[in-house]
Amino acid sequence: MVETRYILGGCFARCLLADVKADLPYSIFRSYGDYTTNLPLKDVMNKQAWIAFKYDGADLEAEHGGPARLLVPHLYLWKSAKWVKGMTLMPNDKPGFWENLGYHIYGDPWQEQRYSE
Amino acid sequence: MAGTAVLGIVTWRTATVVGLRDETPTARTLALAVDDWPGHVAGQHVDVRLTAADGYSAVRSYSIASAPSSDGRIELTIEQLPNGEVSPYLTQQVVVGDELEVRGPIGRWFVWRPEQSGTIQLVAGGSGIVPLMAMIRSRASANSTAPFRLLYSVREPVAVWYRDELQAISDHDSSVTITYAYTRTAPKDSPRPPGRIDAGLIAHSTWPPILSPTCYVCGPTSFVESAAGLLIASGYDPDKIRTERFGPTGEQK
Amino acid sequence: MSSQNYDYLDGNAAAGELSKIFVMDVTAAEGKCAHCGTTRRFAEAHVYMQCPGVVARCAGCEHVLLRLVNVRQRVVLDVSGMTYLSLDTAQTC
Numbered sequence: 001m002v003e004t005r006y007i008l009g010g011c012f013a014r015c016l017l018a019d020v021k022a023d024l025p026y027s028i029f030r031s032y033g034d035y036t037t038n039l040p041l042k043d044v045m046n047k048q049a050w051i052a053f054k055y056d057g058a059d060l061e062a063e064h065g066g067p068a069r070l071l072v073p074h075l076y077l078w079k080s081a082k083w084v085k086g087m088t089l090m091p092n093d094k095p096g097f098w099e100n101l102g103y104h105i106y107g108d109p110w111q112e113q114r115y116s117e
Numbered sequence: 118m119a120g121t122a123v124l125g126i127v128t129w130r131t132a133t134v135v136g137l138r139d140e141t142p143t144a145r146t147l148a149l150a151v152d153d154w155p156g157h158v159a160g161q162h163v164d165v166r167l168t169a170a171d172g173y174s175a176v177r178s179y180s181i182a183s184a185p186s187s188d189g190r191i192e193l194t195i196e197q198l199p200n201g202e203v204s205p206y207l208t209q210q211v212v213v214g215d216e217l218e219v220r221g222p223i224g225r226w227f228v229w230r231p232e233q234s235g236t237i238q239l240v241a242g243g244s245g246i247v248p249l250m251a252m253i254r255s256r257a258s259a260n261s262t263a264p265f266r267l268l269y270s271v272r273e274p275v276a277v278w279y280r281d282e283l284q285a286i287s288d289h290d291s292s293v294t295i296t297y298a299y300t301r302t303a304p305k306d307s308p309r310p311p312g313r314i315d316a317g318l319i320a321h322s323t324w325p326p327i328l329s330p331t332c333y334v335c336g337p338t339s340f341v342e343s344a345a346g347l348l349i350a351s352g353y354d355p356d357k358i359r360t361e362r363f364g365p366t367g368e369q370k
Numbered sequence: 371m372s373s374q375n376y377d378y379l380d381g382n383a384a385a386g387e388l389s390k391i392f393v394m395d396v397t398a399a400e401g402k403c404a405h406c407g408t409t410r411r412f413a414e415a416h417v418y419m420q421c422p423g424v425v426a427r428c429a430g431c432e433h434v435l436l437r438l439v440n441v442r443q444r445v446v447l448d449v450s451g452m453t454y455l456s457l458d459t460a461q462t463c
């Protein structure tokens with residue numbers, strides 16, 4: 001039996017801010033195609049948020065969200081934005097693309113926060 | 118009738134499987150008897166909803182393969198996809214008597230009605246043949262003499278859907294011409310080697326653009342973009358080209 | 371999202387969901403993109419159905435025309451990406 005494991009590679013999202021004074025509590029990630037998703041900065045700075053840009057050793061393909069995508073496994077999947085191109089720090093939480101239409105502003109699956117209250 | 122069709126579209130109706138027929142080893146036609154079915158026009162599709170015991174539901178769109186009729190029945194031809202979430206169930210597990218939920222008929226652009234007497238060019242890529250087959254069947258059942266040409270791109274001869282029926286139609290009706298474009302494996306007597314459709318094939322097998330035909334192009338998205346581009350490049354009026362895209366794998370979603 | 375990316379459907383695929391709000395089938399409607407100003411048949415829009423909701427993008431400039439989500443028993447539709455939608459109420463085909 002041949003077992004294949006596909007590995008996503010990248011870095012902790014917190015690495016983006018290594019040389020930046022991150023003194024605002026909220027963030028919004030911007031993707032190509034005008035998609036945005038918002039996250040409290042603490043959810044970006046923990047060791048659960050990744051920027052992925054490799055897949056099985058090769059560059060992450062567009063089909064999987066490349067060249068770079070956000071991976072936030074502790075939150076619902078729409079927070080793991082594909083095709084990210086930038087991040088903006090904000091003083092207040094601001095709903096992103098889906099959050100504006102009724103999806104939960106935080107999105108914790110353990111609290112079933114799929115839709116806004 | 119039209120008013121009923123418009124107002125009834127949002128309703129999910131119960132459809133009972135009344136027949137099954139394999140078109141190929143990986144494609145199966147489901148015959149459905151649909152509650153209060155308002156009738157349909159060739160080219161339209163339905164959304165099919167499957168709900169699991171835990172409440173999880175999946176919705177997929179499938180073009181109606183059958184001609185319009187008044188018996189409350191429709192046929193869908195479904196391809197079994199290797200990583201499909203829904204198609205393995207519909208093609209392998211569904212039995213006569215099972216119930217599904219359907220919504221529709223849907224679509225007012227990618228349709229052909231027998232009142233259209235003008236020249237028609239159909240271009241199918243793989244599973245894109247389904248709505249075009251509904252148009253060919255609709256034409257036959259309405260005894261229309263509208264000039265139809267079909268260019269059907271398919272991997273290999275065993276992958277052709279509705280082969281016998283298409284053969285019978287082209288044998289008996291001189292105003293329907295069918296060209297098969299095999300992309301991987303062609304029969305020994307095939308006039309061209311296997312390959313994707315190109316400008317040369319368009320020039321040889323489709324209506325001359327001067328006839329200003331209405332075109333219907335259907336199949337995977339990449340196929341539709343390529344075929345529509347070739348038609349426009351050969352002189353077809355872009356405003357008379359109607360398209361329906363089935364996504365990257367050809368599976369309607 | 372390069373032009374070589376073919377993982378989209380088209381307006382035909384979104385018509386079922388949109389029928390929750392629109393009485394008339396929108397596939398034959400013409401829509402004017404609020405970003406690039408071109409008018410196109412809605413059936414030709416590039417539609418993405420896999421996300422939390424439905425997104426329809428202009429086939430010309432790829433900007434979002436509309437998005438739709440189902441939030442519990444509510445349907446939410448944002449059409450701010452279209453200046454207008456135009457339908458022929460008498461048209462059959």
